[in-house]
Amino acid sequence: YLDRLKQTEPHINCFLHVSDPDKVLKQAQDIDDKIKRNEEVGPLAGVLVAIKDNICTADMPSTGGSYILEGYRPPFDATAVKRLKDLGAIVVGKTNLDEFGMGSTTEASAFKVTANPWDLSRVPGGSSGGSAASVSARQCVVSLGSDTGGSVRQPASFCGVVGLKPTYGRVSRFGLMAYASSLDVIGCFGSSVADTGILLHAISGHDSLDATSSKREVPDFTSQFTYASSLKSRPLEGLRVGLIRETVDAGVDSGVKSAIEGAAAHLEQLGCVLKEVSLPSFSLGLPAYYILASSESSSNLSRYDGVRYGNQASSDELNGLYEESRAKGFGSEVKMRILMGTYALSAGYYDAYYKRAQQVRTIIRKSFKAALDENDILISPAAPSAAYKIGEKKNDPLAMYAGDIMTVNVNLAGLPALVLPCGFVEGGAVGLPVGLQIIGAAFDEFAKHKCLLNGF
Ligand code: GLN
Incomplete structure (x- = not known):
């Protein structure tokens, strides 16, 4: 991983701070020695993880992508980081982001522009663009991001990796620099759904340092990956899937639309009962x-x-x-x-x-609840297009904001959602990835038949 990071980082620019490779190797060596001595090591021993730079780390700079915090070294670890370290993970560095999480391309970082590993002339998405791109380029195993209105899911889609936004309250926000506290969650990136589930399991659960973190029991997100080995012909028989009609209407690129329709047809072949659902309040979300x-x-x-x-x-x-x-x-x-x-x-x-927007939020929350009472999961594209060119929307904030249409409703409703690659559109040298968004009911990251975290 370190070799690959050294090779690719000058072209992609995922990191604002990279850990000293000698120190990383020493940590890995210590773990190796412990294993040789038959001493116990944590379940994430030696796993290289990258952390978005709006999440505090005690021994590294944490800038939030802003000049105002340039040089800041917090005196503590965020709870999510502490939990990862306690389980043996090694932090490889701090990743680039739009300043304080505000943006959809990572171009609004005060420090650098990150490129999309699939096509270096395109954006990786944002605001967690550095975390998504670093997993996509295999510079680390998994990474943490934050998702206030789509900042984990949209870059996962643009970079062709798995991105998970947990239910609001599932993961402690202690040590996450606050952008919009009622919407912010720490989320996970991995190159497989299984990795993402393992990461989620590690960081989930109540934390007395965050009054909004939930006391609900955390299911074992690490033990459910059975379909691949025991693949029945119709493993999702009877699973009720609602395709949100408003998300495949006008305004979505035709290539994205056909990738999503292809994924929906595939779900039917796996046994799902697919229907279209309408959420009339959907467009009010933005x-x-x-x-x-x-x-x-x-x-x-x-x-x-x-x-x-x-x-x-x-x-x-x-x-x-x-x-x-x-x-x-x-x-x-x-x-x-x-x-x-x-x-x-x-x-x-x-x-x-403000008051009116709060009222709209209640309507949105209720309409998702009703749709999820009738369906086990809802599906949609993760973004209306694949990754676009660096600079293309930089001076047109409204066009940039419009690109968040698929993701913001989920934060307003506080629900969990997973994005995983489901196809390609033309572009770049080899095509550009398209992500499918799968939305579950609150605190149901497994989504009934455990499909959400099984990645079908
Ligand atoms: N693009 C959205 C915004 O700029 C979402 C960002 C996020 O989820 N942090 O607010």
Whole structure:
């Protein structure tokens, strides 16, 4: 993995910080020695994991992709990172992202642009583009990302890997830099569904340091991968699958549409009962998400004032110090979100925007609940298109936001969803991957017949 990282990283730019290879090898050697001495090692012993740079790590920089935190080394590990380390995993580095998770291409990082390993002239998706690309390029085994409105699932789709957004509350957010606290979750990338399940199992469960983490029992996500060996001809007999009609309507690239329809037909062959379901509120998700995410972010990002958190600019008086620190520290996308959020929360507009968006969120949550009472899983594309060119949407924020249409509803409803490769469209040298999104009921990461984490 280290050799491959050295070879490919100059072309792909996944990492903002790479661990010292000698230290990584020493950690691996120590594990090897323990095994030779018949001493116990953790179930993830020696597994190389990359961590998105908005997740805190005690011994490494954690910048959130922002100048305002350049050089910051947190004095603690995020709970998810601590759990991985306790099980023997080795952190190989910190991955690039759109600043504080705000973006869909990883171009909004303050530090570098990450390329898509399938075609270096294209974006890897975002905001967890570095984590997706590093698994796709086999620079690490698995990686952690975060998903507020699709930031694990859309890059997984663009990079042809598996991405899992857990149910809100399944994984502790302690140590994840807050973007929009009611939507944020830490998620998993792997090159197989099994790897993703093992990673999810390692990081799941209640944490007293995060009041929103759930006390529900964590099923054994690692023990269910049986279909491949005992493949019956129709292993998913009777599984009720709802294809969300609004997600394959106009606005979706024809190649993506036919890949999803191909996957749906395949599910039928495996025994699923496929029907189309309509979620009339689906298109309301995008405006509601951008109001709510911006509002929460404007509040969360107030802590970066150069005094409590963040690099301090020099100024003779206090207000100037705040203004300069934030003006220099934040990039333009982040500033735009703060302005949108502050506007939506201001006294005169609160009822028209924030309150209304909360009401829409309730409608969306109810419509997903109803659809999941009648279906075991729902399916859709993970994104309306495959990976596009670097720079193509950089100066057109509305076009960029529109690309999140497939994923944001799932965060508003707090549900788990898995993305896995289901086909290709033309592009690049060998084609570009397309991801299928599979949505389950809350806390049902296995999705009834255990299919979600079995990857069919
Ligand atoms: N692209 C979305 C946004 O910019 C989602 C980002 C995310 O999930 N962190 O808000």
